[in-house]
Amino acid sequence: MKSIRAIVEEEGISLTPQRLAIIDFMEGNRTHPTVDEIYQDVKSMYPTISKATVYSTMQLLCELGAVQELSIRKRGEACFDPRExxxxxxxxxxxxxxxxxxxxxxxxxxxxxxxxxxxxxxxxxxxxxxxxxxxxxxxx
Amino acid sequence: MKSIRAIVEEEGISLTPQRLAIIDFMEGNRTHPTVDEIYQDVKSMYPTISKATVYSTMQLLCELGAVQELSIRKRGEACFDPRExxxxxxxxxxxxxxxxxxxxxxxxxxxxxxxxxxxxxxxxxxxxxxxxxxxxxxxx
DNA sequence: TACTGATTTGTAATCATTATAATATTGTAA
DNA sequence: TTACAATATTATAATGATTACAAATCAGTA
The missing domain is CATH 3.30.1490 (Dna Ligase; domain 1)
Incomplete structure (x- = not known):
């Protein structure tokens, strides 16, 4: 299975530090984190990151097919899964x-x-x- | 297949005019309406109805198993389906x-x-x- | 180095849903 | 029928996730 990072690099999309931090957190992650959980984790390494960046990066990763958005939580938040x-x-x-x-x-x-x-x-x-x-x- | 109304009556739950209007709209409905669509339709017959009533009635019907809540619309509204x-x-x-x-x-x-x-x-x-x-x- | 375009950030706006409290209605017992 | 208690409805406010937006920053290139 191709890594998330490999998929992003293949597309020639720029790997900013923020994106890299998010990708590192998602790679192989089996906890199905929500946007807020991703944000909280990445913030500890990268304190200036904004939640808007998490939203836009997750949308990008979904469009590339590198991760999948799940709407399994009724009336709740989206959560994400690396496509494995x-x-x-x-x-x-x-x-x-x-x-x-x-x-x-x-x-x-x-x-x-x-x-x-x-x-x-x-x-x-x-x-x-x-x-x-x-x-x-x-x-x- | 049992009608929504029959299920509600069997449970001895009071059939207020608001509930009846909602049930009539849902009975056999194949359009998978959202709360707002149910509200808009019922309002034309019953102009004083509140959206809060639609929410509480739909929750009731779900608990009784008379209808099903679908979260097929990503990041969107819930929609409803009579259980058939x-x-x-x-x-x-x-x-x-x-x-x-x-x-x-x-x-x-x-x-x-x-x-x-x-x-x-x-x-x-x-x-x-x-x-x-x-x-x-x-x-x- | 200067410039162009992409990215990030913080904040405000949006939208569905839930909570709340006041009012109205219902069912029941006298 | 009347009175009462329980339930339902309503309008509104609060919440929470997501999106929109504009300003600031950054990256890559001429």
Whole structure:
């Protein structure tokens, strides 16, 4: 899997110290941090960074496909995930953690079984498909 | 499939005129309305209704399992769906519509094929699993 | 070194949602 | 029917994430 930094460098996008600090924090990160969590962490190394920079950098990384924005937290903040090997996301409604489930499965029922077999309890599944609808493809 | 109204009545919850107007609008509704869209529609019949009432009623209907809250719109508003037969949700990034895909399938790749076969183009899939994690089950 | 464009910063604005408190309505018991 | 308590509704204020914006800074190049 290509690193976030490698993807950014390949695109010829300038690696400012702020961006580098954010990328370093995200690289291999499995905690699914929110913008505020990224901001708090980077600020300790780089005290003058602004939250607006975190927003713009995360948007950039999403556009490059280097990270993924998750909207798993209902009515809450976005959180981010480096795009790595196929895995699923499980949100615990008690402790509010987003837990990676590393399975290479595509069938919802198989995935639920895999999550259950790790000792968790699945109560709900939301699957969202994104793209372009037939009307918009035609009226292009 | 049980109607929203039937579910509410079974629970012995009082059917105020405001709730009834909201339920009537949601019953069989396939447009996945947001709170504001529900509010605008109901207001035309019931001009004094408050948006706070729409919020509280939608929360009630969700708790009863009569409707489902979707967070398919990234960084956007919640939208709602009467709980009916199994189907999938497809968001068009151009026209911003949420389109129901009526399939009784559980395999992501099969679902994508079904959506494609209707002339749409799927670009991304987000599947979110919700429940209680093993740590929280144990430390109960 | 000077200049141009991109980036960062801090702040203000926006927008959905939640909280709150006053008012109105409902259901129930006398 | 009347009175009362519990519940629901309303309007408004508060919150919190995100976006917009303009000024200041920085990077790369002629």
């Amino acid at each position: 090997n196929k895995h699923q996301h499980f949100l615990c409604r008690k402790c509010n953690r987003v837990i990676d489930i590393s399975v290479d499965l595509y069938d919802e029922e198989d995935i639920i079984k895999a999550i259950d077999s790790r000792g968790h309890r699945v109560e709900d599944v939301h699957s969202y498909f994104y793209g372009v609808c037939s009307d918009c493809i035609q009226s292009k | 037969n199994k189907h999938q949700h497809f968001l068009c990034r151009k026209c911003n519509r949420v389109i129901d895909i009526s399939v009784d399938l559980y395999d992501e790749e099969d679902i994508i094929k079904a959506i494609d076969s209707r002339g749409h183009r799927v670009e991304d899939v987000h599947s979110y699993f919700y429940g209680v994690c093993s740590d929280c089950i144990q430390s109960k």
